[in-house]
Amino acid sequence: MIKAADVPDPTVLYRIRDGVFAADLLIAAVAEFDLFSWLAVNGPLPSADLRADLGLAERPADVLLTYCAALGLIDRDIEAGDVVGLTGLGRRHLAAGSPFDLRSYFGSLAERPAARELVDVLRTDGQAAWAGAGATAGDQPTDWSGRLGDAAFAERITAAMDARGAFLGPVLADTVADIPVTGLLDVGGSSGVYAAAVLRDRPDARAAVFERAPVDIAARTLLRTRGLADRIEVITGDMFADPLPAGFDVHLYSHVLHDWDGARVAQLLAASFASLPAGGWLIDHDTHVDADKRGPLPVAEYSVLLMHSTPGKCWSVGELAETAERVGFVDVEHRPAAGDRSVLLARKPE
Missing domain, CATH: 3.40.50.150 (Vaccinia Virus protein VP39)
Known part of the structure; x- marks a missing residue:
């Protein structure tokens, strides 16, 4: 049997596939919710307050905040009650008023179908169609669990x-x-x-x-x-x-x-x-x-x-x-x- 140690590490390939929707989430956060401008004015504050003010559901908001923290765009302090604040990177490049504001750059991609789907997920906590299939699934269920019945x-x-x-x-x-x-x-x-x-x-x-x-x-x-x-x-x-x-x-x-x-x-x-x-x-x-x-x-x-x-x-x-x-x-x-x-x-x- 060939062992994993004997073959090249495919982690970079897993990351391409697994991260396919991540950029669309950042586009949605910037173009639809103007998250970082909002944090520049209102933060730091508990994530529950952020969710309430921006109309975000708990699960997708948690995923969004983890992603933004991993990118270095926000600070997140779970031990203090999940307090969220803006970092210098987020303030300089994704908040209104900065000479280096990139919001329009991301906003130019706001019509991407996956970005629009993620806006709905952020607001409703619903599931989008598996892999964004939507209309291509025909009369089959579009949610992941439902499609497993096929x-x-x-x-x-x-x-x-x-x-x-x-x-x-x-x-x-x-x-x-x-x-x-x-x-x-x-x-x-x-x-x-x-x-x-x-x-x-x-x-x-x-x-x-x-x-x-x-x-x-x-x-x-x-x-x-x-x-x-x-x-x-x-x-x-x-x-x-x-x-x-x-x-x-x-x-x-x-x-x-x-x-x-x-x-x-x-x-x-x-x-x-x-x-x-x-x-x-x-x-x-x-x-x-x-x-x-x-x-x-x-x-x-x-x-x-x-x-x-x-x-x-x-x-x-x-x-x-x-x-x-x-x-x-x-x-x-x-x-x-x-x-x-x-x-x-x-x-x-x-």
Whole structure:
């Protein structure tokens, strides 16, 4: 098996794809809301006041502020109650009254379809069509979750997630090599590419992918093609409507939690806590925002795509740790992985 260390690092390519909507969010902030001129007059102030005055919904506003902080355009102090203020860069180049004002430069792109979609998301907290497809989706649902019910779309998304995991999976396996695994449940595991990686050096372990139809069909096909069907089964089910299968001492969520809102993230972690045995482990492999919500920039950019097309965002290390501890997990730990990804570990007490 070729290891990730033996191939060129594709992180720059992940960043191009994952950050595709980020520039449009800045265009929307400048051209529609004149965010930085407003902050020059009214800031620093709590983000809740900013949202109220500008008419922004909480989730997309959080993504916007993380992105702007990662760009160095605003200061953000989570510990002080999420107080937001303007930096010199933001004041000099994106606020009214500066001789170096670039607002008209960004405003010239205000008619970009993605920028207009993001204006609506910022105001309503709704989901735009996946990848901005809109009218091209025909009579199919345009939201990401709804389109997964279409077999062709589910197959295409499963193939996309599988391709991404070819490099990320082996690094994930190395990152959690010290975690004991007898049975691994890959919740929302798509093709099973991450479960396969974790089992690579664990010949006595088994795994199951828990997926809804019709993604389960694509997963079975890929696992059978790779000769892994005898080690990794596919269990069909809805992770929000059905109990998580028992008999597994490790639950893996890889690129799953970022697709969902806070209430459903908490629901999933609580379901894992209920299903895991004492001493069992939770592994969240994802793109995580720093606890101070000031970056890193590539993750903040990816969060824009998620905010645009799903009910989720890139959750911060602090937010996920708090949720995990609230449902009963202990020993929460954060570890870096590959491709701007990282791992959040948590254990169910003995």
